[in-house]
Amino acid sequence: MNHLTTGEPKDIASTTRPIPYPDELYRFDTVANSISGSFSAVTDTDIQYFHQHGYLVIEDAFTPDEVQDAIDGMVHLMDGKNPDFRAIQFEPKLAKLKDEMDTDGRRDAIRKIFNYVDYEPRLNAMAAHSGLLGVLERIMDDKPALFQDMALVKPPRHGSEKPWHQDCAYFNLEHGTTVVGVWIALDEATPENGCMHIIPGSHNEGPMIHFKRRDWQICDTHVPIARDTMVPLPPGGCLFWHGLTHHGSPVNHSSQRRRALQLHYKPASSEDISTQERMDIYGSEGKEVDC
Numbered sequence: 001m002n003h004l005t006t007g008e009p010k011d012i013a014s015t016t017r018p019i020p021y022p023d024e025l026y027r028f029d030t031v032a033n034s035i036s037g038s039f040s041a042v043t044d045t046d047i048q049y050f051h052q053h054g055y056l057v058i059e060d061a062f063t064p065d066e067v068q069d070a071i072d073g074m075v076h077l078m079d080g081k082n083p084d085f086r087a088i089q090f091e092p093k094l095a096k097l098k099d100e101m102d103t104d105g106r107r108d109a110i111r112k113i114f115n116y117v118d119y120e121p122r123l124n125a126m127a128a129h130s131g132l133l134g135v136l137e138r139i140m141d142d143k144p145a146l147f148q149d150m151a152l153v154k155p156p157r158h159g160s161e162k163p164w165h166q167d168c169a170y171f172n173l174e175h176g177t178t179v180v181g182v183w184i185a186l187d188e189a190t191p192e193n194g195c196m197h198i199i200p201g202s203h204n205e206g207p208m209i210h211f212k213r214r215d216w217q218i219c220d221t222h223v224p225i226a227r228d229t230m231v232p233l234p235p236g237g238c239l240f241w242h243g244l245t246h247h248g249s250p251v252n253h254s255s256q257r258r259r260a261l262q263l264h265y266k267p268a269s270s271e272d273i274s275t276q277e278r279m280d281i282y283g284s285e286g287k288e289v290d291c
């Protein structure tokens with residue numbers, strides 16, 4: 001499995017204390033369109049919808065049994081039951097207390113796990129699901145290759161924001177590559193517990209300069225917030241989004257868990273670029289731009 005490493009950490013918020021953001025940065029009045037009927041219900045019109053709007057939502061992509069297996073696999077890794085797996089990051093506010101917590105408290109202090117598919121067959125089964133890969137192949141018109149697996153699990157009451165960004169700003173892949181992110185809800189993802197937010201159509205507007213602020217992110221004032229669209233999902237629901245689609249997620253202020261898997265795929269024939277080439281496109285340094 002090729003886990004692409006890049007010049008920017010995918011999630012600076014996991015290593016530093018979260019910084020507050022303006023309330024108006026996320027709107028809570030528009031919900032994304034979605035389809036149901038699992039992967040087999042995806043029509044050519046839905047694939048066109050993805051290309052036009054930069055996203056596609058399937059409400060019931062995975063069955064309750066598949067979701068339960070994935071939760072069991074995730075919890076197995078979180079609880080340290082695979083001694084070879086160490087890719088766990090705690091919510092900054094809670095990290096110091098983790099050794100004093102009981103099992104449930106410790107699970108709910110975790111912000112992120114990553115690089116799990118090689119350590120947990122139940123999570124690998126989600127990433128390699130034939131229905132999922134079939135939809136990706138239709139979107140990419142090429143074989144999909146998984147190159148990043150992570151989960152921002154956004155703990156109850158503390159789960160911090162993931163500021164607005166484009167995923168392609170993090171990946172050393174040739175500009176124009178159809179990178180597709182897949183976000184699979186394991187718990188219900190709601191406006192209150194920090195569901196994903198996207199800007200439909202923003203993938204058609206090209207790469208954005210990213211700044212190191214609360215994270216490696218689009219400047220708050222450069223996000224077309226008037227078009228903010230929430231993606232609430234039931235467990236088993238799945239969001240596909242284009243690597244240039246602006247997206248982010250607000251704080252989890254609720255007492256509800258928001259566990260989800262996040263996978264990134266690239267077309268098998270895509271070409272890598274250097275970090276310098278990527279930063280020439282997305283980096284702010286030397287461009288006399290302000291945020």
Ligand SMILES: O=C(O)CCC(=O)C(=O)O
Nearest residue numbers: 152162167247248249262
């Ligand atoms: O899971 C989330 O809240 C956001 C994840 C995300 O946007 C990312 O890591 O690219």
